Amino acid sequence: QVTLRESGPALVKPTQTLTLTCTFSGFTLDTSGLCVSWIRQPPGKALEWLARIDWDGDKYYSTSLKTRLTISRDTSKNQVVLTMTNMDPVDTATYYCARSIAAAYDSWGQGTLVTVSS
Amino acid sequence: QSVLTQPPSVSGAPGQRVTISCTGSSSNIGAGYDVHWYQQLPGTAPKLLIYGNTNRPSGVPDRFSGSKSGTSASLAITGLQAEDEADYYCQSYDNSLSGSPVVFGGGTKLTVL
Numbered sequence A: 001q002v003t004l005r006e007s008g009p010a011l012v013k014p015t016q017t018l019t020l021t022c023t024f025s026g027f028t029l030d031t032s033g034l035c036v037s038w039i040r041q042p043p044g045k046a047l048e049w050l051a052r053i054d055w056d057g058d059k060y061y062s063t064s065l066k067t068r069l070t071i072s073r074d075t076s077k078n079q080v081v082l083t084m085t086n087m088d089p090v091d092t093a094t095y096y097c098a099r100s101i102a103a104a105y106d107s108w109g110q111g112t113l114v115t116v117s118s
Numbered sequence B: 001q002s003v004l005t006q007p008p009s010v011s012g013a014p015g016q017r018v019t020i021s022c023t024g025s026s027s028n029i030g031a032g033y034d035v036h037w038y039q040q041l042p043g044t045a046p047k048l049l050i051y052g053n054t055n056r057p058s059g060v061p062d063r064f065s066g067s068k069s070g071t072s073a074s075l076a077i078t079g080l081q082a083e084d085e086a087d088y089y090c091q092s093y094d095n096s097l098s099g100s101p102v103v104f105g106g107g108t109k110l111t112v113l
Helices: none
Strands: A003-007 A018-025 A036-039 A048-054 A059-061 A069-074 A077-085 A092-101 A105-106 A113-114 B009-012 B018-023 B036-040 B048-052 B064-069 B073-079 B086-093 B102-104 B108-112
Touching: A003 A105, A018 A092, A018 A113, A036 A077, A048 A069, A048 A077, A048 A092, A048 B102, A059 A069, A069 B009, A077 A092, A077 A105, A105 A113, A113 B018, B009 B102, B018 B086, B018 B108, B048 B064, B073 B086
Parallel strands: B009 B108
Antiparallel strands: A003 A018, A018 A077, A036 A048, A036 A092, A048 A059, A069 A077, A092 A105, A092 A113, B018 B073, B036 B048, B036 B086, B064 B073, B086 B102, B086 B108
């Protein structure tokens, strides 16, 4: 059974750096073809793709956010970490991690709501 | 402004058929990339509904079907049920150098009357 779970702070202040951890089970990220992405959803708004890390270590970022994002993995811990710098209130959203195979996201975490406020 | 365009809302009565469109461009759907669909029930994470344009994951009722043509794709739901009331998103890949590689539609809210 594949599961993913996001963890991190529920509240961050403007200008701070956000660090989110995705802990997963039921698969290993070094399996060919598997990827883990971060996707966010502001309250009442659409899904927005942020970043992806692949089984071979390749990394991809949202063009509009790439200067603020870093994605990494710890294969031994089955974790993927996303850092986002210089947080702003517009970054308030539910952040999801999700697994993809052949570009379709077949498993999602429950999401974690991050509020940016002073 | 989402790269993939969906109608903000659709509605239908129980038992009816509804379709949700997803319009892209030559850098995504029109370039031949697959379209995937997700259902998001209120307060929950999205769930994969259709992958590879037309395929249903195990457990998804055959009332849900997908199609793709040119720069657009569609999700059809037949025999509408109250439990289908949710937000639906399409997703694809984009090869535009100025955009992100993974793109979602703006979402469509389905109301079952």
